[in-house]
Amino acid sequence: MAPQPGHQAVVRVPVATLWTAPEAVRPIDRPALADAPDVAAWVAGMDRDQQVGDCVLTQLLLGEPVLVTETRPDGWVRVLALGQPAAKLDVRGYPGWLRAAHLTTPTDAPSAGALVVDVGRTTLHAAAGGPPDLTGVVLGTRLASAGRPVDGWRPVRVPGRADPLWAPEGDLVPLPGERPEAKEVLAVADRLRDLVYVWGGLSTDGIDCSGLVHLAWRRYGVTLPRDADDQAEATTPLALDDERPGDLYFFARPGRRIHHVGIVTAEPHGGRRRMLNACYLTRRVVEEELPPDRVATLVGAHRV
Incomplete structure (x- = not known):
């Protein structure tokens, strides 16, 4: 049965991509749109420019719940991703478009275990x-x-x-019942070094800066917002030099909202700071000392 507006559904494929609009998809996106999407092939087929196309909003993982808000006869549905908070867009969850074929009806099976x-x-x-x-x-x-x-x-x-x-x-x-230590979350994120950068990516096929933070905490059952500016709002500011490994650095240009986030990997020393981040410039997840452009746009350190 096709998902209906006002009803919940769950993702039935390993990774489903959430799009800005059905009309925004590109020919290169075909592998991600198939009934059985091949996200690895999709990422492998993109060039550097295509990796940062703004048609992708985020991705949803197998079993992730959505609320269906609109359907179209061509097999597209508009949904709210209930497990990815996005307060500035919709308090219920991240809005966007999915292929209906990537969803199924939730079961009433118990969630124990x-x-x-x-x-x-x-x-x-x-x-x-x-x-x-x-x-x-x-x-x-x-x-x-x-x-x-x-x-x-x-x-x-x-x-x-x-x-x-x-x-x-x-x-x-x-799935742990207790809140993890920040260094445990950092260790998960660190396993994704050298992973390719994909705008809106939220999987081990390709990921973006806030996706790296969201996914690392999700591994431990902690839900953080999806976007960097929302992550800043949901975390606790620290005085610079009080940050520790596993905390977060946020970046913004003057007069603009936060556009980047990284995970602190070392205590600051002599004004020098290090972080793990999915880097737009290198198109990879890298651990690095903050380069000059990052130092100039650093607006704060926060703790989850």
Whole structure:
């Protein structure tokens, strides 16, 4: 059944891309629009300019909930991404357009036994040790346990599937019940060094600056807003030089709103600061000393 306005749905594919409008998509975006999207191929096919096209808003992971607000006969739906706060746009969640084929009806299955993917990407199989069924399930994806592990494989519930799929047991960890330490979140983000920069990206196929922060905290069950300026509003300002690894640096040009965020990787020393960030200029996730242009636009350090 197609998603209907006013009803919730959940993402049924490993990574679904949220667009500004159906008319904004480009020929290069075809792999991301398929009923079974190939996000890795989509990212690999883009050049430097296409990686920063502003037609992409964000991405949603397998099982992520949305509220459908509008449907079109051509297979597009307008939604609110309920797990990605965006206060300046809609207090309910991030608004944008998805392919209806990437959504399914939520199940009433209990959410006890919540697990989270703790590797860059994993593949779900039709049976323990059986053939691959769903590839490209990425870091930070939440799954519900469907039973006990068997010979190193764990059954999980997957939206849109009547029967469980099976994941390598070592690729999943229980979703923690306690708030993580900032250094634990930094360690997750640090595993994404050299990942390609994609505007609006929120997966281990490609990511942007605020996506890196959002995804690293999501891995531990903490929901931060999606965009850098909203992340600044949702975190606690610090006096510069009081920041510690795992805190956040925010950047803005004079008279403009915050446009960039990075994760502090070292205590400041002699006015020199370091951060991990998805860098628009290098098109990679890099750990670096703040270059002069970043020093000039640094507007504060915050703590989650």
